[in-house]
Amino acid sequence: MVSVATWNVNSVRPRLGQLLDWLRADSPDIVLLQEIKCLNEVFPAMEVEELGYNIALHGQKTYNGVAILSKYPLDDIVRGLPGDETDVAARYIEAVVSLKGKAMRVASVYVPNGQSVDSDKFPYKLKFLERLAEHMSELVSYGEILVVGGDYNIAPEDMDVHNPGMWQGSVLTHDEVRKRFRRLRNLGLQDAFRLCQPQAREFSWWDYRAGAFSRDDGLRIDHLLISAPAADLLAGCSIHRDMRGVEKASDHTPVIVTLRD
DNA sequence: ATGGTTGAACCTCAA
Numbered sequence: 134m135v136s137v138a139t140w141n142v143n144s145v146r147p148r149l150g151q152l153l154d155w156l157r158a159d160s161p162d163i164v165l166l167q168e169i170k171c172l173n174e175v176f177p178a179m180e181v182e183e184l185g186y187n188i189a190l191h192g193q194k195t196y197n198g199v200a201i202l203s204k205y206p207l208d209d210i211v212r213g214l215p216g217d218e219t220d221v222a223a224r225y226i227e228a229v230v231s232l233k234g235k236a237m238r239v240a241s242v243y244v245p246n247g248q249s250v251d252s253d254k255f256p257y258k259l260k261f262l263e264r265l266a267e268h269m270s271e272l273v274s275y276g277e278i279l280v281v282g283g284d285y286n287i288a289p290e291d292m293d294v295h296n297p298g299m300w301q302g303s304v305l306t307h308d309e310v311r312k313r314f315r316r317l318r319n320l321g322l323q324d325a326f327r328l329c330q331p332q333a334r335e336f337s338w339w340d341y342r343a344g345a346f347s348r349d350d351g352l353r354i355d356h357l358l359i360s361a362p363a364a365d366l367l368a369g370c371s372i373h374r375d376m377r378g379v380e381k382a383s384d385h386t387p388v389i390v391t392l393r394d
Numbered sequence: 395a396t397g398g399t400t401g402a403a404c405c406t407c408a409a
Contacts, residue, residue, distance in 0.1 A: 143409085144401055168409090170402070195402050196409095246409055254408095286409095340409085341399035384400075384409080 134368060135232060135392050137163040137239060139282030139355055141338075141385035145169040145200075148383055149177050155376065156184050161389060162204045163230060165241035165282040169198035176200065193223035199241040199283075206231045214242070216264035224261070227272075233394065237363075238272060242283035247304035255304060258286070262313035266320065272360075273321050278392070279360035281322065284338075284385060286354055287314045289324065292334055293353035305352055322358035325370040325390040335372045338385045346377055357390045366392040 138161040142148045145166065156164070164186070169176060173192040181188060186202040191212040201207060207228040214225035227240040242265065247258035272279055287310045291297035300306045318324065326335075336351025345351065357370065373387040 147401070168401095195407090248408075343398040345398090381400090 134394060135163070135237070136161045136389055137165070137280045137282060137357065137392070138387045138389040139165040139167070139241065139284075139357055140387040141167040141243070141284040141355060141383060143168050143383040143385065144171070145176060145198075146171060147381065149180065151376070151379065151381070151383075153180060153184065155373075155387070156181070156186070156202075159373075159389070161387075163239055163280075164202040165239060166200040166202070167198075167224075167241060167243035167284045169200050170195060171198060189226060189228050191223045191226040197223045197243055199223060199226045199243055201226055201228050201239060201241055203228070203230050203239075214261070214264055215268050217260075220261075225265075235278065237278040237280065238275070239279075240272075240281045240283070242281060242285070244284060244286045246286045247307075247310070250302065250304060250307060258304065259309055259313065262310065262316075266313065266316050269317060269322060270320050276362060277360065278363045278366070279322075280325075280357055280363055280390065280392075281359075282355075282357040282388070282390075284354060285314065285356050287311065287356075288352040288354050289314050289327070289356075293336070295334075295336060295350050295352070299350075300352065305354055317358060321361050323361075323364050325357040325359050325364075325367060326353070326372065326388060328359075328364065328367060329370040335374065337372055337388055339377055341384050355385055355388050357388055359390065363392060366394075368393050
């Protein structure tokens with residue numbers, strides 16, 4: 134079995150204790166991190182390497198920043214989402230994991246939030262999702278085991294929202310972003326959690342504000358999208374809700390998929 | 395109260 138987890142850590146340095154505790158307890162084979170919010174040179178690499186992980190980083194000061202941690206060697210690392218050299222935001226990293234004679238490609242993606250539908254960040258979000266689909270259509274064509282995990286900032290369906298009425302038309306639920314999420318699925322990528330748990334109403338993000346977690350006002354916006362060859366090996370997918378309840382929690386919880394060997 | 399909270403870095407922004 135191989136497990137791949139995604140977690141928007143919301144700054145890796147104040148969350149390092151939690152990250153290490155989780156790595157020790159759950160021992161995921163591959164971890165896709167988003168919003169590490171630091172430059173590569175200040176990422177706490179030594180502490181993570183001590184637990185047996187190789188690291189690929191695409192860091193940035195203050196904002197964004199993505200990483201891949203892997204118990205297996207990482208090769209062919211791609212930093213930055215192809216398709217626009219002017220976009221310097223560190224929101225995408227990809228690597229090939231050499232896994233017991235097989236190869237698996239993984240990517241960690243941090244889709245722009247979009248801020249509000251009438252801001253100029255919203256069209257940037259839509260553009261980013263189009264570039265992502267473009268790149269994914271190439272990766273899917275390789276016919277590999279592929280896991281693309283991250284903070285998509287999209288709740289794909291109303292059942293992924295605790296209170297759909299309240300979130301109607303928001304940047305996380307807007308028809309235009311849902312349409313682009315469906316486009317990723319139409320390329321052959323499947324939502325691992327939804328595939329395993331067709332009816333479950335579980336969430337991966339609760340706003341820090343207004344006591345959202347205590348009211349369970351959450352959305353499922355962190356996803357592990359898997360190619361058909363990966364879906365053939367799918368053993369399970371779960372959301373680590375408990376980690377939202379701890380002291381100094383990230384506003385996101387990890388999502389973990391397990392694939393058979 | 396155009397709020398509520400968190401993080402990084404600056405005296406505000408992004409989420």
